[in-house]
Amino acid sequence: MPLLIPTARASAGMAAAYLEKLFSLQGRVAVVTGGTRGIGQAMAISLAKAGADIILIQRDESNLETKRSIEAFGRKAHVYTADLASQEAVGGLSKRILGDGHDVSILVTSAGIQRRHAAHEFPMGDWDEVLQVNLRAVWTLCRDLGAYMLTRAPHPATGHRGSVINVASLVSFQGGITVPAYAAAKGGVAQLTKALSNEWASHGVNVNAIVPGYVATDMNEALINNPERAASILARIPAGRWGKPEDFEGATVFLAGAGSLYVSGELLTVDGGWLGR
Structure with missing residues (x-):
C-alpha cells in the first residue's frame, strides 16, 4: 500500500490543529494584575491573542491602553479597580470578580513595586508596602481565586481546572543590592508557588512562576x-541584550495552556541566560 503523503495544505492544517490543541486559550478567563505596562501588559495581551478574555486589576482607570488593545483582538476586557497596597481592597477583590459571574481559570500576578535603600537605612514603611503589594496581595489572590478554581468542573479529558502564573524575580535566587524588601517578597513568591503546587497539582490546578531577568x-x-551598573549587567547576559516585555508572551501562553499540564511548581526563568552564567 503506497505511503500517503499529506498535501502542503493538509499539513498546514494539521500543524494548526496541533498548535491550537496545545496553546489555545479559547473560552478561558484570566485575571491579570500589573497589566497596564511592561511585562504585565505583554502577558495580558498574549493571553488575549491566544483566545482568553481578560480581567485587568488596576489602581484606577486612567490608563485603558491594555483594555483597548485586548478588545482590538476581539476579546472581552474588564477593568476592576483596587489598590494592591490596601489589604482590605485586595481581600474583597475576588468576591467582586466572582460575584459578577466570571469563570476565572487563569490568574497572573504581575503587579509589583520597587523601593531602593541601603539595608541599614531601609524604612519600615517602604518594607511593609513592598511586602504587601509583592507578596501578601499575591498570596491573597492565589488563595481566593485558587479556591474557586478548585471548585470548577475538571476538563473531561485532562482533569485540568486552572492555571496560576506568578511573577518572581532573579532575586528569588539572588539577594540583589539595596532591595532587601523586594528580595524577601520575591523569595516568598517562589516558595509560595511551590507550596501551592504541592497542594493543588493533584486537583487540576497548576501553579508556576515566571522569573524575569533584567x-x-x-x-x-x-x-x-x-x-x-547597566554595563556590568549587560556584560553578564549571554543573550547580549536586556529583555523586552514581548519576550514573556510565549512563556505566559505556554504556562496557561494545555501544553504545560504536567508542569507545576516550576520557576521558569526568562533571563537571556543570566542564571546559567
Whole structure:
C-alpha cells in the first residue's frame, strides 16, 4: 500500500490543529494584575491573542491602553479597580470578580513595586508596602481565586481546572543590592508557588512562576540610568541584550495552556541566560 503523503495544505492544517490543541486559550478567563505596562501588559495581551478574555486589576482607570488593545483582538476586557497596597481592597477583590459571574481559570500576578535603600537605612514603611503589594496581595489572590478554581468542573479529558502564573524575580535566587524588601517578597513568591503546587497539582490546578531577568522597563530605570551598573549587567547576559516585555508572551501562553499540564511548581526563568552564567 503506497505511503500517503499529506498535501502542503493538509499539513498546514494539521500543524494548526496541533498548535491550537496545545496553546489555545479559547473560552478561558484570566485575571491579570500589573497589566497596564511592561511585562504585565505583554502577558495580558498574549493571553488575549491566544483566545482568553481578560480581567485587568488596576489602581484606577486612567490608563485603558491594555483594555483597548485586548478588545482590538476581539476579546472581552474588564477593568476592576483596587489598590494592591490596601489589604482590605485586595481581600474583597475576588468576591467582586466572582460575584459578577466570571469563570476565572487563569490568574497572573504581575503587579509589583520597587523601593531602593541601603539595608541599614531601609524604612519600615517602604518594607511593609513592598511586602504587601509583592507578596501578601499575591498570596491573597492565589488563595481566593485558587479556591474557586478548585471548585470548577475538571476538563473531561485532562482533569485540568486552572492555571496560576506568578511573577518572581532573579532575586528569588539572588539577594540583589539595596532591595532587601523586594528580595524577601520575591523569595516568598517562589516558595509560595511551590507550596501551592504541592497542594493543588493533584486537583487540576497548576501553579508556576515566571522569573524575569533584567528587562528594560521603568522598574529598572535606576539601573538603566546608572551607566556603570547597566554595563556590568549587560556584560553578564549571554543573550547580549536586556529583555523586552514581548519576550514573556510565549512563556505566559505556554504556562496557561494545555501544553504545560504536567508542569507545576516550576520557576521558569526568562533571563537571556543570566542564571546559567
